[in-house]
Amino acid sequence: MQQSTQPRGSRLAFWQRVWPFALLTAILVITAGTSIYLLSAVRGIVAGESFWSKSQKDAIYYLTRYAEAGNREHLDRYHSAMLVPRGDSDAREALEKSPPDLAAARKGLLQGANHPDDINSLIWLLRNFRHFKLIQEPVYYWKQGDEYLAQLGLLAAEVEQGYNESKPPTKETIRTWKREIGLINSGASPAAKAFTDSLGQSSRRIVYILLGINCTLALVLVAVWSLSTLRALRQRQQTQSVLDAEKERAQVTLAALGDAVITTDAHGMLTYINPVGLGLLGAGQQSPIGRSLKHVLQFYSLDSSYSSEVLLKQLLSGDVTRRDEQTHWLRRNNHGTLPVKVVGSSIKSDGLVTGTVIVLRDVSREQQFMDQLSWNSSHDTLTGLENRGEFERRLQHLLNQGRHQIKPCSLLYIDLDQFKLINETSSHHAGDEVLCEVSRMLLGNLRESDSLARMGGDEFGILLENCPPQAAMAIAEKLRAAAETLQVQWGNKTLRTGFSMGLVHIPGDASSAADLLRLADMACYQAKDKGRNKVFVYTHNDGSYNRYVSEMEWVMRVRSALDSDRFCLYAQTIAPLQNPDERGMHFEVLLRLKDEQGQIIAPGAFIPAAERYGMMPTLDRWVISQALQSLARRPAGSRPVDTCAINLSGASLDDEELLHFVKKQIVLHGIAPHLLCFEITETSAIANLSNATRLIQALRALGCRFALDDFGVGMSSLTYLKQLPVDYVKIDGGFVRDMLQEPSNHAMVEMINRIGHILGKKTVAEFVESREIARALQAMGVDYGQGYAIARPTPLVPEYFLPNSGGELPQWCGELITQ
Numbered sequence: 001m002q003q004s005t006q007p008r009g010s011r012l013a014f015w016q017r018v019w020p021f022a023l024l025t026a027i028l029v030i031t032a033g034t035s036i037y038l039l040s041a042v043r044g045i046v047a048g049e050s051f052w053s054k055s056q057k058d059a060i061y062y063l064t065r066y067a068e069a070g071n072r073e074h075l076d077r078y079h080s081a082m083l084v085p086r087g088d089s090d091a092r093e094a095l096e097k098s099p100p101d102l103a104a105a106r107k108g109l110l111q112g113a114n115h116p117d118d119i120n121s122l123i124w125l126l127r128n129f130r131h132f133k134l135i136q137e138p139v140y141y142w143k144q145g146d147e148y149l150a151q152l153g154l155l156a157a158e159v160e161q162g163y164n165e166s167k168p169p170t171k172e173t174i175r176t177w178k179r180e181i182g183l184i185n186s187g188a189s190p191a192a193k194a195f196t197d198s199l200g201q202s203s204r205r206i207v208y209i210l211l212g213i214n215c216t217l218a219l220v221l222v223a224v225w226s227l228s229t230l231r232a233l234r235q236r237q238q239t240q241s242v243l244d245a246e247k248e249r250a251q252v253t254l255a256a257l258g259d260a261v262i263t264t265d266a267h268g269m270l271t272y273i274n275p276v277g278l279g280l281l282g283a284g285q286q287s288p289i290g291r292s293l294k295h296v297l298q299f300y301s302l303d304s305s306y307s308s309e310v311l312l313k314q315l316l317s318g319d320v321t322r323r324d325e326q327t328h329w330l331r332r333n334n335h336g337t338l339p340v341k342v343v344g345s346s347i348k349s350d351g352l353v354t355g356t357v358i359v360l361r362d363v364s365r366e367q368q369f370m371d372q373l374s375w376n377s378s379h380d381t382l383t384g385l386e387n388r389g390e391f392e393r394r395l396q397h398l399l400n401q402g403r404h405q406i407k408p409c410s411l412l413y414i415d416l417d418q419f420k421l422i423n424e425t426s427s428h429h430a431g432d433e434v435l436c437e438v439s440r441m442l443l444g445n446l447r448e449s450d451s452l453a454r455m456g457g458d459e460f461g462i463l464l465e466n467c468p469p470q471a472a473m474a475i476a477e478k479l480r481a482a483a484e485t486l487q488v489q490w491g492n493k494t495l496r497t498g499f500s501m502g503l504v505h506i507p508g509d510a511s512s513a514a515d516l517l518r519l520a521d522m523a524c525y526q527a528k529d530k531g532r533n534k535v536f537v538y539t540h541n542d543g544s545y546n547r548y549v550s551e552m553e554w555v556m557r558v559r560s561a562l563d564s565d566r567f568c569l570y571a572q573t574i575a576p577l578q579n580p581d582e583r584g585m586h587f588e589v590l591l592r593l594k595d596e597q598g599q600i601i602a603p604g605a606f607i608p609a610a611e612r613y614g615m616m617p618t619l620d621r622w623v624i625s626q627a628l629q630s631l632a633r634r635p636a637g638s639r640p641v642d643t644c645a646i647n648l649s650g651a652s653l654d655d656e657e658l659l660h661f662v663k664k665q666i667v668l669h670g671i672a673p674h675l676l677c678f679e680i681t682e683t684s685a686i687a688n689l690s691n692a693t694r695l696i697q698a699l700r701a702l703g704c705r706f707a708l709d710d711f712g713v714g715m716s717s718l719t720y721l722k723q724l725p726v727d728y729v730k731i732d733g734g735f736v737r738d739m740l741q742e743p744s745n746h747a748m749v750e751m752i753n754r755i756g757h758i759l760g761k762k763t764v765a766e767f768v769e770s771r772e773i774a775r776a777l778q779a780m781g782v783d784y785g786q787g788y789a790i791a792r793p794t795p796l797v798p799e800y801f802l803p804n805s806g807g808e809l810p811q812w813c814g815e816l817i818t819q
């Protein structure tokens, strides 16, 4: 489309420029031709006039001679001379007729001795210009001359008549004739001269006029040509400056582009390269301009079938028009390579390829990013080790070889001991540093052929390939011992950890990597269970697998119970041992599961599984909302409630949303926060010290109270008691149950009670299973007692709150206090 409109446009522009010249030249040619023709006609008329004048003189001369002697020869000569002016005169009269008689005019002019070639031009002149002054004037004198010739003719006839008479003419007659001839001559001569002069003058004027006209036209032509040339020059200048500006802009744009731009001619020789292009090629001594593209650009492709030559060929033919397909590696002058994406487009002019534009984009950052992404997807960013996914793939790859092909291997699953404590007591950064140090230590102790991965949190996995069970056990022991001695310096603290390790030999029971990892994890769990800092080897039919299956079953049952609302709450009343005036009820809310047959199941059966599989926050929330609902729905006549104790698991202490949930439930059920006392275990509180402290402070600010449950089990953490802002310390039942038989336990209960009081906390003794224990506790000063001797757990139904119900204290309790 464009191809056909472009020549049409340029043709139009050409004719627009040329037509004034063509017109003026045509006018000039016509004018010059007309002038030449006119001048030739004027020359013809001048020549005719000279014949006319000469014949007039001849006629006068021969008539004079005839008149003198009557010689007939002279008369003939006279007549012959008169033919010329008469012919001219006839021609003129024929042309003055309307319409002009051209044949008669032609005949007359031939008779007037005019040259035959001049006849047409003479007729043209006399016909077309006889009214012009320049022709009118000579014609006027011509006619005057003809009048004298007419008089001469009459006189000639009279003289001829005289000589034809019988009597010859007298001398007097001859003298008269001669005088009359002389008179005619004296009139005709000036007329002839005037005719000649005026014709001469007219012809000169015509020459001047024609010269003037032609010169003027030539000048106009020159002026038009000059103007047109000037305009063309100016346009060219403008076009040039537009082109220059365009070029400048293009060059600045190319220079500013982030991509390398290279242009070549049709033979693949470099004609341009922008600064980015030069940078991409790397430092070199020689300018690449003028060099062959194949010497300047050399690619290295990962695809061996796609050589540099093939790519260059495609680029030069303009075939590579999509950039995003393949990454090529450009060899640089300083011997490195750079990942690039390339595009080549042909430069065409009138359908012919005149060169190529090649654009190269440096994709090293994208490549780096892609590499990073792919690395991130298979590695742990903190330690740089492989991650769980990659480790599992590796294991699966090993198992895919088939049981009989696999050489003996071992899988080690490591979980750091008490790692939470490091985080809590020395910061997360310190924990990170320990994880990195452990990774380095493990790497340093493993063989090239072993694989190490961080499985998440504080867990590591090791695949010991080609390693018989005994050797694997030795390596595991070596690692455990190394972990025991590992010390990480953090400020002025020395951080230590230990390894609990599960070891599984391959091939074994597992058919998939996931199964294998589960077995190793279980074995590790067993190592923890057996007191940490141990290696536990999984063997077929050992209890841990069955326990795992059983735990999974419990997880399913807990989920199902939640879905079908088969959990229920029990309450166990707590008795005040010191203050007989306390009227309000104290009780602890306890969770129970009703199985499909309606049997009530105690939490000991399902809580470990729920804890291990992250279900505790859900269960805790369920308990909170149900307990608050029960409080809100207390029937009329209920006894006042002083304390409703609700257990919170360690996992809930880490739950950022718990505070918000509790606030919402308090508002929803309209419960006074001071009725609520949350119980957290000593170990979970210490393991989540900062989170626990934050949560305790926030809930206490609302008015809630806190109790530290099972206190005394982790005596190492007694110092933390000072830091925890709790209201109650619940003495672990293990000390209380046989305190009357075991003096050491008695002493422990006494000591905890005393320390609790010193720190301003009230004390509660668990497992009060006899009145004697209750009495001993009361005597010791313990504030509250809880246990079967006081009250068994009973369903938390509305009646629980009514007097004389399961919530009521036995009478002996009242008596005990008032004694």
Ligand SMILES: Nc1nc2c(ncn2[C@@H]2O[C@H](COP(=O)(O)OP(=O)(O)OP(=O)(O)O)[C@@H](O)[C@H]2O)c(=O)[nH]1
Binding pocket: 382, 415, 416, 417, 418, 419, 420, 421, 423, 427, 428, 429, 430, 431, 432, 435, 456, 457, 458, 528, 532, 687
């Ligand atoms: N510093 C640090 N801590 C992490 C990271 N990932 C997980 N953790 C913490 O590691 C801890 C793992 O705790 P657990 O293994 O459950 O408990 P533990 O204290 O090691 O106790 P045991 O395993 O029973 O000996 C949790 O507190 C996590 O918050 C991490 O990348 N950096």
